[in-house]
Amino acid sequence: MATREKRRIFLASSAELRADRDAFRLFVGDLNKRWHDRGIFLEVTVWEDFDDAMSPTRKQDDYNEALRESDLFVMLYWTKVGKYTNEEFEAAHTQFKATGRPLIYTYCKNVAIPTSALNKRDTLSLLDFKERLDTLEHFPTHFDSVAALTGHFSEQLEKQAAKGFFGEAAKGGLPAGPGAQVVGPGGVIVNGDNHGSINTGTVNTGGGGYFGGSVNAQQVVGGNQFNLGKKRDGR
Incomplete structure (x- = not known):
């Protein structure tokens, strides 16, 4: 391009x-x-x-x-x-x-x-x-x-x-992303802006993950999932 x-x-x-x-x-x-x-x-x-x-x-x-x-x-x-x-x-x-x-x-x-x-x-x-x-x-x-x-x-x-x-x-609009895709027994990929509930079995974050809303899962498996990083007063 x-x-x-x-x-x-x-x-x-x-x-x-x-x-x-x-x-x-x-x-x-x-x-x-x-x-x-x-x-x-x-x-x-x-x-x-x-x-x-x-x-x-x-x-x-x-x-x-x-x-x-x-x-x-x-x-x-x-x-x-x-x-x-x-x-x-x-x-x-x-x-x-x-x-x-x-x-x-x-x-x-x-x-x-x-x-x-x-x-x-x-x-x-x-x-x-x-x-x-x-x-x-x-x-x-x-x-x-x-x-x-x-x-x-x-x-x-x-x-x-x-x-x-x-x-x-x-001009004329921007492309929308795909929604949730089932990728096999117990697996799902979630892309873009998705509303509603997604119910899964075990969720393995592989050591990192972010959940922006509600997630119903039987179990969440992961390592050091959240790093707060720097912080300063006045914020």
Whole structure:
């Protein structure tokens, strides 16, 4: 293929949504496989991608510069909006007003938590951000599962494709991925965005795995399945 249309996504979220953020990145990786023949590539950047070397100013300035160069800014939040995540939103909004990019999508996780898990500072940060969005007359999208999050964002990408966001080649809709496939007794492959229940026997993750929603399995076998990676205050 002569050319490839590359679009950059900056993904921001508080630390509490690390699992949702990881699932979103896996979703984009699946999209890249499906869209390869159409010459489309989505590059996702998160703050953990950067090295830990000292910045001449602040490390956050490096992250802000990367998001200013992005085409899409996706923000996930739930019970709080950390100071760095909020700063990234403001940097993205300022850049959007100046250049029309990045396109900004905000996703609020709509899942109940025990009141004992709440604290005043986090709750105030959430209310302040809600007020900020109200001022901008921007309405965040609510999601209650990874499937809802990725399904909605996939729809948004299709709408942008129809407008020429990915170039002329991608107009007219993007290809859908395959659904669940039975591959033998007790085996199943799940691709793309699938809703509903999948009941299996033993699930062997081979040492790593991610479940974005509900999985009914008689047994889950795996090694070190989850790695939380780096974490910083203010997320």
